[in-house]
Amino acid sequence: MKQSMFIARLRGYVRIQIRGTGCEKLINPMMEKAFSIWDIQAAEDGKLELNILIKDFFKLKPLLKRTGCRVHVLERYGLPFFMERLGRRKVFLGGIAAFIIGLYVLTSLVWQITVEGNDRISEADILQAASKQGIHMYQWKFRLKKAEDLSREIQGMLPGTAWVGVEIRGTHITIKVVEATIPDKPGLKNPRNLVAAKNALVTEILSEKGKPMVKPNTYVKKGDVLISGTIGDEQNSQVVVASGKVRGVVWYTSRIESPLTKTYKAYTGEATNRNYLVFGTRALQVSGYGKLGYEHFETIPERKTLAWRSFTLPIGWLHEKVMEVEVVEEPIDPAIAKKTGLEQARAKLLGATGPDARLVGEKILHEKSENGKIYIDVHFEVEENIAEEQPIVIRGE
Numbered sequence: 362m363k364q365s366m367f368i369a370r371l372r373g374y375v376r377i378q379i380r381g382t383g384c385e386k387l388i389n390p391m392m393e394k395a396f397s398i399w400d401i402q403a404a405e406d407g408k409l410e411l412n413i414l415i416k417d418f419f420k421l422k423p424l425l426k427r428t429g430c431r432v433h434v435l436e437r438y439g440l441p442f443f444m445e446r447l448g449r450r451k452v453f454l455g456g457i458a459a460f461i462i463g464l465y466v467l468t469s470l471v472w473q474i475t476v477e478g479n480d481r482i483s484e485a486d487i488l489q490a491a492s493k494q495g496i497h498m499y500q501w502k503f504r505l506k507k508a509e510d511l512s513r514e515i516q517g518m519l520p521g522t523a524w525v526g527v528e529i530r531g532t533h534i535t536i537k538v539v540e541a542t543i544p545d546k547p548g549l550k551n552p553r554n555l556v557a558a559k560n561a562l563v564t565e566i567l568s569e570k571g572k573p574m575v576k577p578n579t580y581v582k583k584g585d586v587l588i589s590g591t592i593g594d595e596q597n598s599q600v601v602v603a604s605g606k607v608r609g610v611v612w613y614t615s616r617i618e619s620p621l622t623k624t625y626k627a628y629t630g631e632a633t634n635r636n637y638l639v640f641g642t643r644a645l646q647v648s649g650y651g652k653l654g655y656e657h658f659e660t661i662p663e664r665k666t667l668a669w670r671s672f673t674l675p676i677g678w679l680h681e682k683v684m685e686v687e688v689v690e691e692p693i694d695p696a697i698a699k700k701t702g703l704e705q706a707r708a709k710l711l712g713a714t715g716p717d718a719r720l721v722g723e724k725i726l727h728e729k730s731e732n733g734k735i736y737i738d739v740h741f742e743v744e745e746n747i748a749e750e751q752p753i754v755i756r757g758e
Contacts, residue, residue, distance in 0.1 A: 369397075369412075369414065369438075369439065370438060370439045370440060371439065371440050372414055372415065372416070372439060372440075372441075373414070373415040373437075373438065373439030373440060373441035373442060374397075374412050374413060374414045374415060374418075374438055374439055375412070375413060375415065375418055375434050375435075375436065375437050375438070376410065376411075376412050376434070376435040376436040376437075376438070377410070377411060377412075377413060377418070377432050377433065377434055377435060378404065378408055378409070378410050378432070378433045378435055379408065379409040379410075379411075379430050379431070379432055380408050380430060380431045380432070380433065381428065381429055381430030381431055382407070382429070382430075383428060383430075384407065384408065384409050384428070384430045385403075385407075385409060386428055387409075387424055387425075387428055387430060388401070388409075390424050390427075391417075391421075391424065394420070396413060396414075396417040396420070397413065397414040397416075397417055398411050398412065398413045398417070399411070399412050400412045410435065415439075415441065464674070467532070467640075467641075467674060467675050467676065468531065468532060468674060468675075469501055469502055469503065470499050470500065470501060470502070470532060470675070471496070471497070471498060471499065471500045471501075471502060471505075471532060471533075471534055472498065472499075472532040472533070472641050472642075472675040473532065473533045473534070473673075474488065474491070474496060474497070474498065474533075474534050474535075474536070475533070475534075475535050475536070476488065476535075476536045476538065477535060477536070477537045477538065478537050478538040478539055478540070479538045479540065480540055481521060481540055481543075482519060482521050482522065482538065482540060486519070487515075487519065487536060487538060488536075490515050490518040490519055491511075491515055491527075491536055493518065494506070494511050494514050494515055496511065496527070496534055496536075502529065502532075505529070508526075508527045508528065508529055511527040512525050512526050512527045513525075515527065515536070519538075521540055521541055521543075522538055522539065522540055522541060523539045523540065523541040523542070524538075524539040525537070525538055525539075530673070531668075531673040531674070532673055532674065532675055533673055551602070551752055551753070552590045552600035552601060552602060552752070552753040552755070553590050553602055553603055553750050553751055553752050553753055554571070554586050554587075554588065554589050554590045554591075554603050554750075554751045554753060555571070555586075555587045555588040555590075555603045555604070555605060555607060555748040555749070555750065555751070556584055556585060556586050556587060556748070556749060556750075556751045557581045557582065557583055557584060557585045557587055557607075557609075557747050557748070557749075558583065558747050558748065558749040559583055559609075559611050559747055560580075560581070560582050560583055560611070560612075561580075561581055561609030561610060561611045561747045562578065562579070562580050562581075562609055562610045563575050563576070563577055563578065563579045563580075563581060563587075563607065563608075563609045563747075564577055564578075564608050564609055564610055564744055565577060565606070565607070565608040565609075566587065566588070566605070566606070566607045566608075567605050567606040567607075568588050568603075568604075568605040569604045569605045569606075570601055570602065570603060570604045570605070571588040571589055571590050571592065571601060571602075571603030571604065571605065572588065572589040572591065572592050572603075573587070573588055573589075573605075574586045574587060574588065574589050575587055575607075581609070581747075586751075587607045587747075587748055588603045588604075588605045588607065588748070589603060590602060590603035590753050591753065600753050600755065605748070606746070606748070607746070607747055607748040608744055608745065608746055608747065609744065609745070609747040610721060610742050610743070610744050611714070611742075611743050611744075611745060611747065612740065612741070612742055613710060613740075613741045613742075613743060614726070614738065614739070614740050614741075615706045615710065615738070615739050615741060616736070616737075616738055617702040617703065617705075617706050617735075617736070617737040617738075617739060618702070618734050618735075618736055619698040619699065619701055619702030619705075619734060619735050619737070620693065620698065620733060620734050621692065621693050621695060621698050621730065621733050621734060621735060622690050622691065622692055622693060622733055623690070623691045623692075623693050624688060624689070624690050624691075625688075625689055625691070626657065626659070626686040626687070626688060626689070627686060627687055627689050628659075628684055628685070628686055629685045629686065629687055630685075631655070631684070631685040632682055632683060632684045632685065633649060633653060633682075633683045634648070634649055634680065634681070634682055634683070635648065635649030635680075635681040635683060636648040636649060636678070636679070636680055636681075637678070637679040637680075637681070638676075638678065638679075639664065639666075639675075639676065639677040639678065639679050640675065640676060641675040644679055649681070649683075653683060655683070655685040655686075657685070657686045657687060657688055658683050658684060658685050658686060659683075659684050659686055660681050660682070660683050660684075661681070661682045661684065662679060662680070662681050663679070663680045663681075663682070664677055664678070664679045664680075665677055665678045665679075665680075695730065695735055698735050699728075699735055699737065702735065702737060703723075703737070703739065706739060706741075707720055707723075707741075710741055710743065711743070714743050714745045715745055715746060717745070717746060718743050718744065718745035718746075719743070719744050719745075720741060720742070720743055721742045721743065721744050722741070722742035723739055723740065723741045723742065724739070724740045725737060725738070725739055725740075726738040726739065726740055
Protein backbone atom coordinates (compact mmCIF):
# COMPACT_ATOMS: atom_id res chain seq x y z
CA MET A 362 0.00 0.00 0.00
CA LYS A 363 1.47 3.27 -1.12
CA GLN A 364 0.96 6.08 1.39
CA SER A 365 0.83 9.76 0.62
CA MET A 366 4.47 10.89 0.68
CA PHE A 367 3.64 13.82 2.94
CA ILE A 368 2.05 11.52 5.53
CA ALA A 369 4.87 9.03 5.11
CA ARG A 370 7.54 11.66 5.78
CA LEU A 371 5.58 12.98 8.71
CA ARG A 372 5.30 9.52 10.31
CA GLY A 373 8.74 8.34 9.16
CA TYR A 374 9.75 5.42 6.95
CA VAL A 375 12.83 3.39 6.06
CA ARG A 376 14.27 1.84 2.93
CA ILE A 377 15.12 -1.80 3.74
CA GLN A 378 16.78 -4.75 2.01
CA ILE A 379 15.45 -8.28 2.70
CA ARG A 380 17.98 -11.10 2.35
CA GLY A 381 17.46 -14.84 2.35
CA THR A 382 16.03 -17.73 0.35
CA GLY A 383 12.48 -17.10 -0.81
CA CYS A 384 12.35 -13.59 0.58
CA GLU A 385 9.65 -12.77 -2.00
CA LYS A 386 7.34 -15.00 0.08
CA LEU A 387 7.23 -12.18 2.67
CA ILE A 388 5.27 -9.88 0.38
CA ASN A 389 1.91 -11.66 0.58
CA PRO A 390 1.90 -11.93 4.43
CA MET A 391 2.80 -8.24 4.65
CA MET A 392 -0.05 -7.33 2.33
CA GLU A 393 -2.45 -9.52 4.34
CA LYS A 394 -1.48 -7.71 7.55
CA ALA A 395 -2.01 -4.32 5.77
CA PHE A 396 1.62 -3.23 6.04
CA SER A 397 2.32 0.11 4.35
CA ILE A 398 4.95 -0.83 1.79
CA TRP A 399 5.79 0.62 -1.64
CA ASP A 400 8.48 0.98 -4.28
CA ILE A 401 9.37 -2.74 -4.21
CA GLN A 402 12.41 -3.61 -6.31
CA ALA A 403 14.30 -6.86 -6.91
CA ALA A 404 18.03 -6.69 -6.24
CA GLU A 405 20.86 -9.03 -7.16
CA ASP A 406 21.21 -12.45 -5.52
CA GLY A 407 17.48 -12.67 -4.90
CA LYS A 408 17.35 -9.71 -2.51
CA LEU A 409 14.39 -7.36 -2.25
CA GLU A 410 14.37 -3.60 -1.53
CA LEU A 411 11.28 -1.68 -0.44
CA ASN A 412 9.99 1.26 1.60
CA ILE A 413 8.06 0.61 4.81
CA LEU A 414 6.57 2.80 7.55
CA ILE A 415 8.36 2.70 10.91
CA LYS A 416 5.32 1.31 12.72
CA ASP A 417 5.18 -1.64 10.31
CA PHE A 418 8.95 -2.16 10.33
CA PHE A 419 8.78 -3.21 13.98
CA LYS A 420 6.10 -5.81 13.12
CA LEU A 421 8.41 -7.68 10.72
CA LYS A 422 10.20 -9.79 13.33
CA PRO A 423 7.64 -12.70 13.51
CA LEU A 424 7.52 -12.95 9.72
CA LEU A 425 11.31 -12.95 9.46
CA LYS A 426 11.56 -15.81 11.97
CA ARG A 427 8.99 -17.80 10.04
CA THR A 428 10.81 -17.50 6.71
CA GLY A 429 14.42 -17.35 7.99
CA CYS A 430 15.06 -14.06 6.19
CA ARG A 431 17.11 -11.15 7.46
CA VAL A 432 16.55 -7.40 7.02
CA HIS A 433 19.02 -4.56 6.58
CA VAL A 434 18.10 -0.85 6.83
CA LEU A 435 19.51 1.11 3.90
CA GLU A 436 18.17 4.65 4.50
CA ARG A 437 15.96 6.51 6.98
CA TYR A 438 13.48 9.28 6.04
CA GLY A 439 10.99 11.55 7.73
CA LEU A 440 10.38 13.83 10.70
CA PRO A 441 11.17 11.35 13.54
CA PHE A 442 14.71 10.80 12.24
CA PHE A 443 15.22 14.52 11.64
CA MET A 444 14.16 15.30 15.23
CA GLU A 445 16.47 12.56 16.49
CA ARG A 446 19.45 14.05 14.66
CA LEU A 447 18.52 17.51 15.82
CA GLY A 448 18.29 16.33 19.41
CA ARG A 449 21.93 15.28 19.30
CA ARG A 450 22.99 18.81 18.39
CA LYS A 451 22.10 20.65 21.57
CA VAL A 452 24.55 23.47 20.93
CA PHE A 453 23.01 24.06 17.50
CA LEU A 454 19.51 24.06 18.97
CA GLY A 455 20.62 26.43 21.69
CA GLY A 456 22.11 28.74 19.08
CA ILE A 457 18.86 28.80 17.11
CA ALA A 458 16.87 29.51 20.27
CA ALA A 459 19.30 32.26 21.30
CA PHE A 460 19.11 33.82 17.82
CA ILE A 461 15.30 33.84 17.87
CA ILE A 462 15.20 35.29 21.39
CA GLY A 463 17.86 37.87 20.53
CA LEU A 464 16.02 38.85 17.35
CA TYR A 465 12.79 39.30 19.32
CA VAL A 466 14.54 41.41 21.96
CA LEU A 467 16.29 43.60 19.37
CA THR A 468 13.08 44.23 17.44
CA SER A 469 11.23 45.08 20.65
CA LEU A 470 13.53 48.00 21.55
CA VAL A 471 13.66 51.58 20.23
CA TRP A 472 16.95 52.03 18.38
CA GLN A 473 16.46 55.31 16.50
CA ILE A 474 14.57 58.55 17.15
CA THR A 475 14.37 61.35 14.57
CA VAL A 476 12.69 64.76 14.65
CA GLU A 477 11.23 66.40 11.55
CA GLY A 478 9.67 69.78 10.82
CA ASN A 479 11.18 71.83 13.63
CA ASP A 480 12.71 75.23 12.89
CA ARG A 481 12.38 77.55 15.88
CA ILE A 482 12.03 74.81 18.52
CA SER A 483 15.32 73.02 19.17
CA GLU A 484 15.59 69.28 18.65
CA ALA A 485 16.96 68.92 22.20
CA ASP A 486 13.76 70.42 23.69
CA ILE A 487 11.59 68.09 21.59
CA LEU A 488 13.62 65.01 22.58
CA GLN A 489 13.49 66.07 26.24
CA ALA A 490 9.68 66.31 26.10
CA ALA A 491 9.54 62.94 24.34
CA SER A 492 11.82 61.39 26.97
CA LYS A 493 9.43 62.43 29.71
CA GLN A 494 6.78 60.38 27.89
CA GLY A 495 9.09 57.36 27.78
CA ILE A 496 10.44 57.82 24.24
CA HIS A 497 14.19 57.29 24.44
CA MET A 498 16.85 54.93 23.11
CA TYR A 499 16.65 51.28 24.24
CA GLN A 500 13.08 51.67 25.50
CA TRP A 501 10.78 48.64 25.23
CA LYS A 502 8.13 49.37 22.61
CA PHE A 503 5.41 47.58 24.57
CA ARG A 504 5.91 50.04 27.45
CA LEU A 505 5.02 53.03 25.25
CA LYS A 506 1.55 54.54 25.12
CA LYS A 507 -0.46 54.66 21.92
CA ALA A 508 0.94 56.97 19.24
CA GLU A 509 -2.12 59.27 19.51
CA ASP A 510 -1.65 59.66 23.26
CA LEU A 511 2.08 60.32 22.89
CA SER A 512 1.39 63.00 20.25
CA ARG A 513 -1.11 64.76 22.51
CA GLU A 514 1.14 64.64 25.60
CA ILE A 515 4.23 65.94 23.76
CA GLN A 516 2.29 68.76 22.11
CA GLY A 517 1.05 69.82 25.56
CA MET A 518 4.66 70.15 26.70
CA LEU A 519 5.72 72.23 23.66
CA PRO A 520 3.69 75.48 23.60
CA GLY A 521 5.18 76.63 20.29
CA THR A 522 3.67 73.74 18.30
CA ALA A 523 0.44 73.60 16.31
CA TRP A 524 0.59 69.80 15.87
CA VAL A 525 2.84 66.92 16.90
CA GLY A 526 2.72 63.44 15.39
CA VAL A 527 4.47 60.30 16.62
CA GLU A 528 5.06 57.48 14.12
CA ILE A 529 6.38 54.11 15.32
CA ARG A 530 7.77 51.95 12.51
CA GLY A 531 9.70 48.89 13.61
CA THR A 532 12.56 50.03 15.86
CA HIS A 533 12.42 53.62 14.52
CA ILE A 534 10.31 56.43 16.02
CA THR A 535 9.74 59.64 14.05
CA ILE A 536 8.44 62.76 15.81
CA LYS A 537 6.90 65.17 13.29
CA VAL A 538 6.36 68.76 14.40
CA VAL A 539 4.31 71.59 12.88
CA GLU A 540 5.25 74.83 14.57
CA ALA A 541 2.65 77.45 15.37
CA THR A 542 2.69 80.51 13.11
CA ILE A 543 3.78 83.58 15.08
CA PRO A 544 2.42 86.81 13.58
CA ASP A 545 4.98 89.43 12.66
CA LYS A 546 5.41 92.20 15.17
CA PRO A 547 3.82 95.43 13.96
CA GLY A 548 6.24 98.13 12.98
CA LEU A 549 6.92 101.21 15.07
CA LYS A 550 3.80 103.38 14.99
CA ASN A 551 4.85 106.05 17.47
CA PRO A 552 6.06 109.42 16.13
CA ARG A 553 9.55 109.11 14.73
CA ASN A 554 12.30 110.67 12.64
CA LEU A 555 14.40 108.97 10.02
CA VAL A 556 18.07 109.58 10.81
CA ALA A 557 21.38 108.62 9.18
CA ALA A 558 22.61 105.18 10.24
CA LYS A 559 26.12 105.91 8.87
CA ASN A 560 28.31 108.74 7.67
CA ALA A 561 27.39 109.13 4.01
CA LEU A 562 26.89 111.37 0.97
CA VAL A 563 23.16 111.57 0.21
CA THR A 564 22.34 110.59 -3.37
CA GLU A 565 18.55 110.24 -3.23
CA ILE A 566 15.81 111.27 -0.80
CA LEU A 567 12.12 110.45 -1.16
CA SER A 568 9.82 111.59 1.66
CA GLU A 569 6.47 109.79 1.89
CA LYS A 570 5.50 111.39 5.20
CA GLY A 571 7.43 113.98 7.17
CA LYS A 572 9.70 116.90 6.35
CA PRO A 573 12.92 116.27 4.36
CA MET A 574 15.88 117.89 6.11
CA VAL A 575 18.66 117.25 3.56
CA LYS A 576 19.13 117.33 -0.20
CA PRO A 577 21.08 115.12 -2.60
CA ASN A 578 24.87 115.64 -2.62
CA THR A 579 24.74 116.58 1.07
CA TYR A 580 27.26 114.99 3.45
CA VAL A 581 25.63 113.70 6.64
CA LYS A 582 27.01 112.18 9.81
CA LYS A 583 25.59 109.28 11.74
CA GLY A 584 22.53 110.44 13.72
CA ASP A 585 21.70 113.47 11.55
CA VAL A 586 17.95 113.85 10.87
CA LEU A 587 17.13 113.01 7.26
CA ILE A 588 13.32 113.15 7.33
CA SER A 589 11.76 114.86 10.35
CA GLY A 590 8.57 113.58 11.95
CA THR A 591 7.72 117.13 13.11
CA ILE A 592 5.77 119.09 10.49
CA GLY A 593 4.30 122.59 10.48
CA ASP A 594 5.68 125.75 12.06
CA GLU A 595 6.37 126.82 15.66
CA GLN A 596 2.77 128.01 16.23
CA ASN A 597 1.09 125.04 14.58
CA SER A 598 3.18 121.84 14.60
CA GLN A 599 2.36 118.18 14.53
CA VAL A 600 4.38 115.00 15.03
CA VAL A 601 3.92 112.08 12.61
CA VAL A 602 5.50 108.76 11.76
CA ALA A 603 8.16 109.80 9.27
CA SER A 604 8.56 107.45 6.33
CA GLY A 605 10.45 107.51 3.08
CA LYS A 606 13.57 106.36 1.31
CA VAL A 607 17.05 107.84 1.67
CA ARG A 608 20.06 106.44 -0.16
CA GLY A 609 23.65 107.54 0.09
CA VAL A 610 27.24 106.60 -0.69
CA VAL A 611 29.10 105.00 2.24
CA TRP A 612 32.87 104.40 2.32
CA TYR A 613 34.50 101.15 3.47
CA THR A 614 38.11 99.95 3.68
CA SER A 615 38.71 96.20 3.42
CA ARG A 616 41.86 94.12 3.98
CA ILE A 617 42.00 91.22 1.52
CA GLU A 618 44.15 88.10 1.97
CA SER A 619 44.29 85.69 -0.97
CA PRO A 620 46.57 82.58 -1.10
CA LEU A 621 49.05 82.15 -3.94
CA THR A 622 48.86 78.35 -3.80
CA LYS A 623 45.90 75.98 -4.11
CA THR A 624 45.92 72.80 -2.04
CA TYR A 625 43.74 69.83 -2.94
CA LYS A 626 43.63 66.06 -2.47
CA ALA A 627 44.02 63.48 -5.22
CA TYR A 628 43.40 59.72 -5.03
CA THR A 629 46.48 57.54 -5.61
CA GLY A 630 44.49 54.41 -6.49
CA GLU A 631 45.55 52.50 -3.36
CA ALA A 632 42.66 51.35 -1.18
CA THR A 633 41.86 49.05 1.77
CA ASN A 634 38.51 47.52 2.65
CA ARG A 635 37.21 47.12 6.19
CA ASN A 636 34.01 45.35 7.18
CA TYR A 637 32.00 45.54 10.40
CA LEU A 638 29.04 43.69 11.86
CA VAL A 639 26.73 46.35 13.33
CA PHE A 640 24.50 45.85 16.37
CA GLY A 641 22.55 49.05 17.08
CA THR A 642 25.14 51.76 17.78
CA ARG A 643 28.05 49.32 18.15
CA ALA A 644 30.20 47.76 15.44
CA LEU A 645 32.40 44.66 15.48
CA GLN A 646 35.22 44.67 12.94
CA VAL A 647 35.46 41.39 11.05
CA SER A 648 38.03 42.17 8.34
CA GLY A 649 40.64 44.73 7.32
CA TYR A 650 42.75 44.56 10.50
CA GLY A 651 46.15 46.18 10.85
CA LYS A 652 47.55 49.67 10.66
CA LEU A 653 47.04 51.73 7.54
CA GLY A 654 50.16 52.58 5.62
CA TYR A 655 48.67 55.82 4.35
CA GLU A 656 49.68 59.25 5.62
CA HIS A 657 46.54 60.84 4.18
CA PHE A 658 43.34 58.98 3.41
CA GLU A 659 39.58 59.31 3.05
CA THR A 660 36.99 56.80 4.25
CA ILE A 661 33.86 56.08 2.21
CA PRO A 662 31.29 54.20 4.35
CA GLU A 663 28.42 52.08 3.01
CA ARG A 664 25.95 50.69 5.53
CA LYS A 665 23.28 48.08 4.94
CA THR A 666 20.58 47.29 7.50
CA LEU A 667 18.39 44.23 7.69
CA ALA A 668 14.73 45.06 7.12
CA TRP A 669 11.54 43.08 6.83
CA ARG A 670 8.48 44.92 5.53
CA SER A 671 8.13 48.00 7.75
CA PHE A 672 10.51 46.68 10.42
CA THR A 673 14.09 47.90 10.37
CA LEU A 674 16.26 45.61 12.45
CA PRO A 675 19.17 47.05 14.47
CA ILE A 676 21.49 44.54 12.80
CA GLY A 677 23.45 45.34 9.70
CA TRP A 678 26.69 45.40 7.80
CA LEU A 679 29.11 48.32 7.42
CA HIS A 680 31.63 48.37 4.59
CA GLU A 681 34.36 51.03 4.62
CA LYS A 682 36.59 51.75 1.68
CA VAL A 683 39.73 53.53 2.87
CA MET A 684 41.35 55.32 -0.06
CA GLU A 685 44.83 56.81 0.02
CA VAL A 686 45.09 60.45 -1.04
CA GLU A 687 48.03 62.73 -1.62
CA VAL A 688 48.07 66.44 -0.90
CA VAL A 689 48.88 68.44 -4.03
CA GLU A 690 49.91 72.10 -3.96
CA GLU A 691 49.42 74.06 -7.16
CA PRO A 692 50.65 77.67 -7.60
CA ILE A 693 48.09 80.35 -8.45
CA ASP A 694 48.88 83.21 -10.78
CA PRO A 695 49.06 86.47 -8.72
CA ALA A 696 46.63 88.20 -11.10
CA ILE A 697 44.07 85.41 -10.62
CA ALA A 698 44.60 85.44 -6.83
CA LYS A 699 44.06 89.21 -6.79
CA LYS A 700 40.91 88.94 -8.92
CA THR A 701 39.50 86.16 -6.73
CA GLY A 702 40.20 88.10 -3.53
CA LEU A 703 38.51 91.25 -4.86
CA GLU A 704 35.43 89.29 -6.00
CA GLN A 705 35.08 87.67 -2.59
CA ALA A 706 35.49 91.03 -0.82
CA ARG A 707 32.83 92.66 -3.04
CA ALA A 708 30.38 89.81 -2.46
CA LYS A 709 30.94 89.88 1.31
CA LEU A 710 30.49 93.67 1.49
CA LEU A 711 27.30 93.73 -0.62
CA GLY A 712 25.88 90.84 1.38
CA ALA A 713 26.38 92.83 4.60
CA THR A 714 24.97 96.15 3.31
CA GLY A 715 21.59 94.88 2.09
CA PRO A 716 19.90 93.50 -1.03
CA ASP A 717 19.45 96.94 -2.67
CA ALA A 718 23.08 98.04 -2.18
CA ARG A 719 25.32 98.55 -5.21
CA LEU A 720 29.03 99.11 -5.62
CA VAL A 721 29.76 102.50 -7.24
CA GLY A 722 33.53 102.71 -6.86
CA GLU A 723 36.69 101.02 -5.60
CA LYS A 724 40.35 101.95 -5.29
CA ILE A 725 43.33 99.82 -4.33
CA LEU A 726 45.27 101.61 -1.58
CA HIS A 727 48.09 99.12 -0.97
CA GLU A 728 49.19 95.74 -2.35
CA LYS A 729 51.98 93.30 -1.33
CA SER A 730 52.90 89.60 -1.52
CA GLU A 731 54.24 87.88 1.57
CA ASN A 732 54.32 84.36 3.12
CA GLY A 733 52.55 82.74 0.17
CA LYS A 734 49.68 85.23 0.16
CA ILE A 735 48.77 88.47 -1.55
CA TYR A 736 47.55 91.29 0.73
CA ILE A 737 45.42 94.12 -0.67
CA ASP A 738 43.90 97.17 1.07
CA VAL A 739 40.88 98.39 -0.92
CA HIS A 740 38.67 101.46 -0.54
CA PHE A 741 35.05 100.73 -1.60
CA GLU A 742 32.17 103.14 -2.25
CA VAL A 743 28.72 101.58 -1.82
CA GLU A 744 25.34 103.22 -2.45
CA GLU A 745 22.83 101.86 0.05
CA ASN A 746 19.87 102.69 2.25
CA ILE A 747 21.20 104.88 5.08
CA ALA A 748 17.99 105.72 6.98
CA GLU A 749 17.01 104.23 10.36
CA GLU A 750 14.16 105.00 12.75
CA GLN A 751 14.47 107.29 15.78
CA PRO A 752 11.48 107.76 18.15
CA ILE A 753 10.42 111.33 18.90
CA VAL A 754 10.24 112.04 22.62
CA ILE A 755 7.46 114.55 23.32
CA ARG A 756 8.26 116.51 26.47
CA GLY A 757 5.72 117.92 28.89
CA GLU A 758 3.19 115.07 28.53
